[in-house]
Amino acid sequence: MNENLRIIRLIWLDSHISMDEMQFLDSVYELAVSYLDDERPLVDYQNFESLEKITDTNLQHGPMPYEQILLDIQHYLKYCVKTNQSGFMNPLWGGISTVALASELITSLTNTSMYTFELAPIGTVIEKSIISKMLGYVGYPDGAGTFTTGGSNGNMLGMLCARLKHNPMGMHTGYDNRNLVALVSEESHYSVVMAGNVIGIGKENIISIKSDSFGRMRADALAEEIKHLRAEGKDVFCVIATSGTTVKGSFDPLKELAEVCFRENIWLHVDAAWGGSALLSSKHTHLMDGIDLADSVCWDAHKMMGIPLICSSFLVKDESILAKVCNHTKSAHYLFQSEEKTNDLGHYSLQCGRRNDALKLFLAWRQKGDEGWSRLIDTYMKLADYVESKISLHARLELVSPREWTNICFRYSSEIIDQNALNKELRKRLMQNGNFMVSKAMIDGMYIIRLVISNPEITTSSLDNFIEEVVRLGEEIEKELPHK
Amino acid sequence: MNENLRIIRLIWLDSHISMDEMQFLDSVYELAVSYLDDERPLVDYQNFESLEKITDTNLQHGPMPYEQILLDIQHYLKYCVKTNQSGFMNPLWGGISTVALASELITSLTNTSMYTFELAPIGTVIEKSIISKMLGYVGYPDGAGTFTTGGSNGNMLGMLCARLKHNPMGMHTGYDNRNLVALVSEESHYSVVMAGNVIGIGKENIISIKSDSFGRMRADALAEEIKHLRAEGKDVFCVIATSGTTVKGSFDPLKELAEVCFRENIWLHVDAAWGGSALLSSKHTHLMDGIDLADSVCWDAHKMMGIPLICSSFLVKDESILAKVCNHTKSAHYLFQSEEKTNDLGHYSLQCGRRNDALKLFLAWRQKGDEGWSRLIDTYMKLADYVESKISLHARLELVSPREWTNICFRYSSEIIDQNALNKELRKRLMQNGNFMVSKAMIDGMYIIRLVISNPEITTSSLDNFIEEVVRLGEEIEKELPHK
Numbered sequence: 001m002n003e004n005l006r007i008i009r010l011i012w013l014d015s016h017i018s019m020d021e022m023q024f025l026d027s028v029y030e031l032a033v034s035y036l037d038d039e040r041p042l043v044d045y046q047n048f049e050s051l052e053k054i055t056d057t058n059l060q061h062g063p064m065p066y067e068q069i070l071l072d073i074q075h076y077l078k079y080c081v082k083t084n085q086s087g088f089m090n091p092l093w094g095g096i097s098t099v100a101l102a103s104e105l106i107t108s109l110t111n112t113s114m115y116t117f118e119l120a121p122i123g124t125v126i127e128k129s130i131i132s133k134m135l136g137y138v139g140y141p142d143g144a145g146t147f148t149t150g151g152s153n154g155n156m157l158g159m160l161c162a163r164l165k166h167n168p169m170g171m172h173t174g175y176d177n178r179n180l181v182a183l184v185s186e187e188s189h190y191s192v193v194m195a196g197n198v199i200g201i202g203k204e205n206i207i208s209i210k211s212d213s214f215g216r217m218r219a220d221a222l223a224e225e226i227k228h229l230r231a232e233g234k235d236v237f238c239v240i241a242t243s244g245t246t247v248k249g250s251f252d253p254l255k256e257l258a259e260v261c262f263r264e265n266i267w268l269h270v271d272a273a274w275g276g277s278a279l280l281s282s283k284h285t286h287l288m289d290g291i292d293l294a295d296s297v298c299w300d301a302h303k304m305m306g307i308p309l310i311c312s313s314f315l316v317k318d319e320s321i322l323a324k325v326c327n328h329t330k331s332a333h334y335l336f337q338s339e340e341k342t343n344d345l346g347h348y349s350l351q352c353g354r355r356n357d358a359l360k361l362f363l364a365w366r367q368k369g370d371e372g373w374s375r376l377i378d379t380y381m382k383l384a385d386y387v388e389s390k391i392s393l394h395a396r397l398e399l400v401s402p403r404e405w406t407n408i409c410f411r412y413s414s415e416i417i418d419q420n421a422l423n424k425e426l427r428k429r430l431m432q433n434g435n436f437m438v439s440k441a442m443i444d445g446m447y448i449i450r451l452v453i454s455n456p457e458i459t460t461s462s463l464d465n466f467i468e469e470v471v472r473l474g475e476e477i478e479k480e481l482p483h484k
Numbered sequence: 485m486n487e488n489l490r491i492i493r494l495i496w497l498d499s500h501i502s503m504d505e506m507q508f509l510d511s512v513y514e515l516a517v518s519y520l521d522d523e524r525p526l527v528d529y530q531n532f533e534s535l536e537k538i539t540d541t542n543l544q545h546g547p548m549p550y551e552q553i554l555l556d557i558q559h560y561l562k563y564c565v566k567t568n569q570s571g572f573m574n575p576l577w578g579g580i581s582t583v584a585l586a587s588e589l590i591t592s593l594t595n596t597s598m599y600t601f602e603l604a605p606i607g608t609v610i611e612k613s614i615i616s617k618m619l620g621y622v623g624y625p626d627g628a629g630t631f632t633t634g635g636s637n638g639n640m641l642g643m644l645c646a647r648l649k650h651n652p653m654g655m656h657t658g659y660d661n662r663n664l665v666a667l668v669s670e671e672s673h674y675s676v677v678m679a680g681n682v683i684g685i686g687k688e689n690i691i692s693i694k695s696d697s698f699g700r701m702r703a704d705a706l707a708e709e710i711k712h713l714r715a716e717g718k719d720v721f722c723v724i725a726t727s728g729t730t731v732k733g734s735f736d737p738l739k740e741l742a743e744v745c746f747r748e749n750i751w752l753h754v755d756a757a758w759g760g761s762a763l764l765s766s767k768h769t770h771l772m773d774g775i776d777l778a779d780s781v782c783w784d785a786h787k788m789m790g791i792p793l794i795c796s797s798f799l800v801k802d803e804s805i806l807a808k809v810c811n812h813t814k815s816a817h818y819l820f821q822s823e824e825k826t827n828d829l830g831h832y833s834l835q836c837g838r839r840n841d842a843l844k845l846f847l848a849w850r851q852k853g854d855e856g857w858s859r860l861i862d863t864y865m866k867l868a869d870y871v872e873s874k875i876s877l878h879a880r881l882e883l884v885s886p887r888e889w890t891n892i893c894f895r896y897s898s899e900i901i902d903q904n905a906l907n908k909e910l911r912k913r914l915m916q917n918g919n920f921m922v923s924k925a926m927i928d929g930m931y932i933i934r935l936v937i938s939n940p941e942i943t944t945s946s947l948d949n950f951i952e953e954v955v956r957l958g959e960e961i962e963k964e965l966p967h968k
Contacts, residue, residue, distance in 0.1 A: 021582040022517070028586040029513050032593050033506070043605070048827040051605055057613035059846075062853045069583055069851050073590055076843065079606040080594045091597065098505040099553055101592050102512040106557055108588035109516050110564045111580060111792040118915070119575065121527070121535055122563040129541035149633035150837045160682060174686030177658040190812045191836050197809070198644060198834065200684035202658030302837065308595040309839045325681070328674045343532040350682065352675050353634045353786065355793045359560065362543075367553050369546045431602070 024066035028073060035077055035084075036096070041434030042088055043081045051079060081437065086457035087466070090437040092246070092274050092303045094455030099367045100307045103360035114147075114354040115346030124345055127358035130365065134299065134313055137279040139292025144319035146348045147312060147357040151273030152191030154298025154314040155240065157350065158269030159195055161296055161321045162238035165267055171324070177201040181229055182238040183209055185217035185252055187245040189271060205234075214402050215250030217241060223260045238267045243288055243297075244275020247441040247450060249405030251275055254290030262293070270297040273312065275405060277304035280370070281377035287404065301361045304380065304406075304454050305373065311357045322348050380406045380453045387451065387463045396471055400443050406453035409443060412474035417481045420447035425481070426473050433473075436466050508550035512557060519561055519568075520580070525918030526572055527565045535563060565921065570941035571950070574921040576730070576758050576787045578939030583851045584791045587844035598631075598838040599830030608829055611842035614849065618783065618797055621763040623776025628803035630832045631796060631841040635757030636675030638782025638798040639724065641834065642753030643679055645780055645805045646722035649751055655808070661685040665713055666722040669693055669701035669736055671729040673755060689718075698886050699734030701725060707744045722751045727772055727781075728759020731925040731934060733889030735759055738774030746777070754781040757796065759889060761788035764854070765861035771888065785845045788864065788890075788938050789857065795841045806832050864890045864937045871935065871947045880955055884927050890937035893927060896958035901965045904931035909965070910957050917957075920950050 019027070046054070055075065082088065084096040117124045131145040148154045159182060164171055166180075180201045184192050186208040196206040207229070210221040226236050239261050241252040254270065261268040270291060276299030278287040291297060295318070301311040316322045326348055346352070368376070384406040391397045391410050398413040411423045423440075424447050430436045439450040451466075503511070530538070539559065566572065568580040601608045615629040632638045643666060648655055650664075664685045668676050670692040680690040691713070694705040710720050723745050725736040738754065745752040754775060760783030762771040775781060779802070785795040800806045810832055830836070852860070868890040875881045875894050882897040895907045907924075908931050914920045923934040935950075 022520075025517070025520075025582055025586055028589060032589055033509070035593055036506075036509075046605065048601055048605075048608070052609050055606065055609050057609060057846075059613065059617045059849050060853050061855050063856050064850050064853065066583075066851070069586075069847055072847060072850060073586070076590060076606050076610075077594065081596055081603055081605065083594065083596050083603075091603065093595075096593065096595060098509055099550075101589075102509055102553075102557070104592035105512060105516055105585075105589055106560060108585050108792045109519060109580065110561065110567065111577075112565055112567050113575065113793060117532055118921075119565055119567075121530065121532075121565065122539065122560050124532070125536050125539050125541060126560075129543065133543045149637070150835050152834065152836045153633070156682075163684070170684070170686060171681050172686050172688050174661040174664065174689050175684045176660045176662055177684055178660055180658065189836070194810070194812045194834060197655050197812075198640075199682060200647070200654070200659045200661055202654060202656050204656050205658050300837070308592045309597060309837050312837075326678070328678045328681075350636065350678060351634050352636045352673070353784070353793050353796075362541075363553055363556060365543050366548050366556060367550070369544050369548065371545050372547050437602075 019066040021066065024070060027070055031073060031077060040082050040085065042085050042437055043431065043434055044079055045432045045434065046079065084457065086455065086459065086462040087436040088455055089451050089453070089458065090439050092452055092454055093306065095306050095457050096308070097306045097364050099364045100360040103363045104308055107356045107359050112356065114356055115344065115349070115352060117343040120356065123356045123359065124343055126362045127345060127356070130358050130362045131313065131315070133365070135315055138297055138299070138315050140315055140317045142319065143315055143317045144322050144348055145313055145315040146322070146345065148298070148314045149351065150310055150312045151189070151271065151298050151300050152194060154273065154312055155189070155191050155269065155271050156195035156198055157314050157325070158240065158296040158298065159199055159238050160325045161316055162267030162269060163199065164325050165321055166237040168324070175200065177205070179233070179235045181205045181207055181234045181236045182240060183207050183222060183225060183236060184240045185209055185211050185242055185245070187211050187215045187248060187250060188240060188242050189246050189273070192240055192271070211250070214404060215245055215248040217252040217257065219253060219256035219260055222257060226260070226264050226266070236264070236266055238269060241268060241270045241294070243270055243272035243278070243291070244405050246274065247407065247443065248401045248409060249275070249403065249407030251287045251404055254288065254294060258290050258293035267296070268294040270294045272297050273300040274303050276300065277373070277377055278405070280373040282374060283378055284381060304377065305361070305364070306456060307361050307364060311361050326350055376456070383458055383460065383463065384408060384453045386460055387453070387467070390463070390467050394467065394471070396474060400446060400448045408451045409441065409448045410451070411446060411448045412470060414474070414478050416483045417478055418484065421481060422474065422477050423447045423449055425477050426470065429473050429477070430469065433469070435469060503550040505550065508554060511554055515557060515561060524566050524569065526569050526921055527915065527918055528563055529916045529918065530563065568941065570939065570943065570946040571920040572939055573935050573937070573942065574923050576936055576938055577790065579790050579941050580792070581790045581848050584844040584848045587847045588792055591840045591843050596840065598840055599828065599833070599836060601827040604840065607840045607843065608827055610846045611829060611840070614842050614846045615797065615799070617849070619799055622781055622783070622799050624799055624801045626803065627799055627801045628806050628832055629797055629799040630806070630829065632782070632798045633835070634794050634796045635673070635755065635782050635784050636678060638757065638796055639673070639675050639753065639755050640679035640682055641798050641809070642724065642780040642782065643683055643722050644809045645800055646751030646753060647683065648809050649805055650721040652808070659684065661689070663717070663719045665689045665691055665718045665720045666724060667691050667693055667706060667709060667720060668724045669695050669726055669729070671695050671699045671732060671734055672724060672726050673730050673757070676724055676755070695734070698888060699729055699732040701736040701741060703737060703740035703744055706741060710744070710748050710750070720748070720750055722753060725752060725754045725778070727754055727756035727762070727775070728889050730758065731891065731927065732885045732893060733759070733887065733891030735771045735888055738772065738778060742774050742777035751780070752778040754778045756781050757784040758787050760784065761857070761861055762889070764857040766858060767862055768865060788861065789845070789848070790940060791845050791848060795845050810834055860940070867942055867944065867947065868892060868937045870944055871937070871951070874947070874951050878951065878955070880958060884930060884932045892935045893925065893932045894935070895930060895932045896954060898958070898962050900967045901962055902968065905965060906958065906961050907931045907933055909961050910954065913957050913961070914953065917953070919953060
């Protein structure tokens with residue numbers, strides 16, 4: 001097929017007969033297939049200015065032929081980051097699931113919004129079934145859930161549920177937020193602070209609790225801080241625990257935190273955007289022990305489960321709270337049809353227009369089965385063990401944090417030059433070489449490299465190559481940079 | 485190609501040789517192409533219970549072969565609403581753009597997040613260019629913008645900008661929201677009330693302003709309400725005007741409202757999710773006169789411009805306010821690389837993981853050109869004129885609201901039976917017949933049918949068929965329902 005299309009295209013170009021839209025679509029599909037097949041450098045690195053210069057971003061008065069749009073797409077494919085390659089280990093996701101990709105095509109093709117059963121009949125049936133499956137893993141048999149616009153949004157929704165439970169009237173009269181306090185671990189994701197800003201409690205009212213050497217929130221420190229804040233007259237309405245922190249991959253001790261929250265009558269929300277997938281593996285599910293004691297949780301399928309962005313679930317134990325937070329039916333007579341009220345998923349969402357993000361997860365789950373997910377998580381953990389032990393055994397590499405999940409924080413260590421400058425340069429060269437992309441963070445003033453295993457293309461051999469390139473670059477930079 | 489694939493599939497099914505993933509992808513693509521080609525009934529109507537019964541939603545322990553996933557997709561395509569057909573006139577969008585569909589495939593294929601230039605280099609260049617184009621139409625040459633998760637989210641972002649401008653310290657210390665008031669027209673979208681709940685000012689502090697007979701917010705009523713509220717000690721921080729209301733398609737008089745807001749020093753946000761596309765037509769752009777005097781606006785490309793969900797822009801005149809609302813950089817050392825700071829779009833967004841929603845709009849714009857959009861809007865307005873005049877000339881049909889945009893609110897009128905019951909039943913039968921889907925609303929106690937022209941498949945002939953079916957069903961129901 002590909003060869004035929006290529007010939008047809010040459011004929012068009014030659015004869016100046018314009019492509020029609022179906023021929024265009026076929027050609028785009030052909031490009032997609034060859035993108036999946038090829039091994040390419042991760043990125044053809046250009047800075048913003050040069051990339052802007054070589055990209056035709058002109059939005060002109062008249063129309064352009066499909067041939068030009070095809071060239072635009074080829075240009076896009078040339079300069080995007082090839083997140084499906086094995087060397088892509090930068091954010092908390094990578095690789096591509098063919099089933100999920102196919103589902104995305106179907107979702108866009110059958111473009112609809114999830115707000116009513118009328119507009120999304122089969123989508124509603126599917127979303128309900130996948131949410132119910134996830135509620136089972138979390139241990140909220142009578143709970144409810146929805147797909148949100150991402151973990152940041154899910155954390156905000158958790159805080160909104162907490163605030164509503166704390167003071168149901170505030171939803172109507174408005175909240176005096178100056179006294180409301182939410183507690184998080186010092187390792188938590190920045191979105192929690194941002195959510196504090198959005199819901200109006202202010203950044204200063206998001207207070208960090210000390211964590212242990214693994215980066216886990218300390219339950220004793222939490223209990224103490226609550227006592228202290230209450231003595232100060234502050235109104236603590238929510239604790240946000242993290243299962244799988246962004247940098248270290250730490251899991252807060254949910255059972256202990258839940259005990260404190262239960263005793264103090266405070267809502268416990270769990271940001272399990274990254275670590276929630278531990279639930280899928282019988283071997284590693286213990287990391288999430290106590291999740292059934294929490295009140296709400298967000299869990300991203302677009303991270304470790306490899307579903308394309310966005311696929312982020314929010315699950316809550318008490319269905320009625322979510323319904324109340326999202327209650328707007330009286331003002332939307334034009335949308336909700338009373339006949340189908342209970343099956344309109346819009347009653348459980350803060351969005352009006354909402355894409356069907358459930359289908360891709362549903363079909364990927366059908367194809368993999370529980371077993372397949374379990375195997376995926378176990379494989380990732382084994383690969384993380386493997387590369388961790390390689391790093392710890394290597395004289396020039398230094399692990400910077402104990403490990404619980406598939407995050408590995410390390411650096412190239414040098415006694416003769418500034419280590420932060422070295423590792424920063426090292427990360428940059430890795431990317432510019434086009435073989436590997438990894439993230440970075442600061443831990444106790446140290447610039448560290450963060451590697452994550454969350455891409456089905458990663459193998460022991462690709463990790464060997466990675467370590468080899470890191471060491472080679474480290475040695476190279478050590479020779480170039482000024483000595484201390 | 486299609487025929488070959490069909491034969492290959494028959495061979496597999498026969499020989500029990502399992503499909504591989506690329507053969508699966510080819511077959512899904514084939515299904516997509518035939519979905520685009522076929523004329524099908526809009527929907528094979530089933531209620532929730534029966535649809536649940538005939539759908540295999542089992543998420544089992546073991547894996548399933550690709551053949552089964554293909555059957556799942558066929559089932560999905562059978563029972564979804566065919567939103568690409570000409571009879572689909574229910575929500576504020578419909579039809580399918582081939583270029584945008586192809587772009588969606590590319591976006592999912594090259595799955596990335598828009599937060600940093602590093603992860604989305606070419607995506608960043610493209611998003612900046614399309615935002616800049618839209619800022620030009622709106623008249624904010626030094627403004628900024630982002631793609632949000634939908635109009636509801638854009639309206640919330642407008643309110644957050646307003647609140648921050650009003651009281652910059654509240655972002656840090658938390659707001660006493662009980663006194664903060666936002667003003668909207670009584671015809672505004674329910675998402676504004678929901679946003680009031682999310683940002684914590686409470687539903688009661690979203691106050692409706694009287695509108696005129698066209699459904700447009702009255703500037704004199706606004707000025708009076710501000711005076712009144714201030715006398716009561718309320719703190720009015722934001723006015724939300726609507727360009728293109730959901731039911732009637734009314735456009736608030738932006739110039740007059742902007743004058744009031746300027747005089748009273750209040751932020752003016754415009755919900756132009758639906759009507760913003762009037763800017764694209766030199767003939768109809770006057771509906772948005774005064775938009776350049778507002779402070780912020782949301783404008784959905786996934787409505788009248790026909791881009792698949794979600795594609796929703798938020799544009800703001802003062803770039804620095806949006807940057808402040810989204811300021812979280814200090815806590816995200818692991819994400820933002822200082823070298824590329826100014827080009828990391830995450831600095832202008834409340835999302836962390838964010839899909840590339842710009843590409844589909846960019847490529848559709850390249851293909852259509854300004855001229856193409858203009859023609860699209862003008863055609864929609866002509867079709868709306870056409871059907872409006874047909875309805876007004878028909879003895880049994882009654883227009884229920886004056887018209888400014890492509891919304892047409894009408895009902896079948898009857899003197900012998902309850903008109904609300906009749907029109908409700910009429911709408912339902914239309915859908916069950918599978919030829920047409922339209923929306924409904926209540927206007928002054930009347931159950932009305934809302935038709936919108938926002939689907940490129942609609943023609944005068946499809947509208948003729950629609951009117952014919954409405955009249956036929958009206959007569960049929962009139963005979964069946966009990967007389968007054």
